[in-house]
Amino acid sequence: MSNKLFFSLVCSAVACITYIHGVDTDVAAFQEHGDEYDRADIERGAQLYDEFCSNCHGSEGDGVGNVNLKGGQFRHASTDQNFRRILTRGIPGTAMPPGDYADSDLVAIVAYVRTMRDYDGGVVTLGNANRGEVLFEGKGDCTSCHRVAGNGSRLGPDLTSIGAIRGAGSMRATLLDPTGAMLPSNRSMRAVKTDGEVISGRRLNEDTYTVQILDDQERLVSLEKSELQELTVIQQSPMPSYADTLNEEELADLLAYLVTLKGF
């Protein structure tokens, strides 16, 4: 079975399950792993992660280059068994040290890391993913700013993998209060060059001398700060709140669709 086909089946299954049960679990986003990892292990793993892992990997799991534990981006730990082996033996030739963990601690750390993107979730109701997809492209008008699997605008963050990066709880918070829940990494920027040209867009990267932007014409632009007369980081999200646009059922449907977006 190809990965893509398998993935589609999983997504369909998840959508189906969420439709049948109208998921209202303790943390709905545990749906993917809830049957794999014990909640007590996850909580114990969170403590162990803070103690042993966060010094290098950071509290968000993205402290090491090319590794995003929260986003499921691993270089070596393709299976839980591999993951436990890495925790025990380390990764030779890298800064990842070996660790002498009890078996129960290994299970706990793996349980937490595999579910850490959902760990901040609250009680979230998921609806029907198929209806959510229709809302995404229709009433919600999400594709005017966002892109999924190559379709839609690039002005906002690409949501192709949003279900693998963020939990349902945090996505619901964004839908209701886009500015309050906006990550600093998604802030937009307005730059005015010395000749008066105005460039606006999403800030992709910044350093002391330069800033890199995806502008509102969807061009990648790199600017020298010394050639700007104005540079403003906009902390107000351009995304509208859906608190008054979508009712609770529609929000649940949209979230159900978003959590299925796990990338390729």
Place this chain on the structure above:
Amino acid sequence: MPRHRILFVSLVCLLPAWSFGQVSEERLVNAAQEPQNWLTYSGTYASQRHSTLSQIDQANVSDLEMKWVFQSRTSHHFQATPLVVDGVMYVTQPPNDVVALDAETGRVFWVYEHVPSPDARPCCGFSNRGLAIQGDTLLMGTIDAMVVAVDAKSGGPLWKTQVADPSYGYAITHAPLVVKDKVIVGMAGGDMGIRGFIAAYQVNTGEEAWRFYTIPAPGEPGHETWESCGPEMEHCDPEAWKTGGAAVWLTGSYDPETNLTFWGVGNPGPDYAYYQRPGDNLYASSVVALDADSGKLSWHFQFTPGDRYDYDAVQIPVLVDLDVNGTVVKAMLWANRNGFFYVLDRVTGRFLTGNPFVRINWASGLDDSGGPIQTPQGPGVPTYPGKQGGTNWYSPSYSPRTELMYFSTWEGYATVFDSAPVEYTPGQLFTGSRNRSPVKGVPEPPAVGRGHINTWTEEVGHGSVLAFNPVTGDKVWQWETYDVMNSGILTTATDLLFVGGREGYFQALNARNGELLWRAVTGGNTLAAPITYETDGEQFVAIASGHSLFVFGLRN
């Protein structure tokens, strides 16, 4: 064999001896007088990192160009500061290779490889910051807690001494310091529950000459600062001193006049679960002054008693004879990770002055003896500076011309400190951390590196190079960077200041006002410190950045 051929062969045999000159005790003491070389980790025993070379100046610094690059064969952080001895550069490639290169061209003479034991348990990566040299002997500490002597001519090993058991987290990451006939090293592993020490080994044999434990044993002065546990003291460990950390992981300094060697000592352990180790926890988060011959303690000064923030005291002791209103003060300058800039009397250890250089709320100030008036913040409240401190181990520089101290800082940076009791397990991290970023959804800057993308540091702080007047306690100028700063600093006789950064740039500033004069792209995070040297009449500036060593010189 004809006589002239014998003479020729003899001369050829002698040539390497000329080009690989012996580094005597006298040369090390007077290292400042041969600025064409860089003979110790910090340039000289006083650790000022100031060079009297002047070919590169304010007018021509913009003509600097890259002369050569040495690409390391490793994915570990390249933190090493090279030595340069008579045209030959010696640098370590992590974890523990020694490389000898032509300092003018970057061509490699030889590589010595030390393969660390798989038992090594370094807390924070396979780091190595460099070498020491005496005679023709290069000295290196290893990640598996050995001191290794290597022949500077051939790259062959001379001896290896196992200093401690690496499976318990003992490691050596700093460049050793050679004083007279001894090589001095300290033990890293302060986050692993070690009992730290500084030790000296005979350069010729590797035999241990003395050892100073940075945590006094029962009956020794200072042990009382590892207080006993009362019945109501939950989680208190009555044997805390045995696993109390107090690591030493940065090269010390040496004052030939007093024969004292000075070393910064790291945090007590567990780092954050301070209730497991009540008391001031000497000599953690202190500077110790030791007799270089015997290792006996002359004096100590503790910057952060009972340190609960991992503030360490692992900085380079900078020795300066300050002119204070016409009086010469034999001073030690110390920009501490805890956010205060200290001036101590290096002969007696007496506190002279202390001033904050970044935002601080863990203490409201210093008392008359230099002790902090601690103001621990409540649960969930950000503490300034955060756990990486207002500065850290990045080498500072002092310019006798400007009479200013220069160091890299993390400005406006905080941590929400939190802890959990932790049980000691040999070879495992022993920190008790549940710390977090003060900004929800925004990670703290990682200690030693980051990815290519930076969209968040304005939320959690930024970096700067700070020029600080040690006499008045004033900030003279500040040059800000968008990311936080890990780079060491070099100043020169032409009032140039060289510094790297985490953003992949290498810069030259005007040391008098912080004006940016030149920059180059290295593309990597700079965790090391720049050096300058001269060979064949040409001045070079070298910096390790990312996984490579870059060398710059003036356009011909």
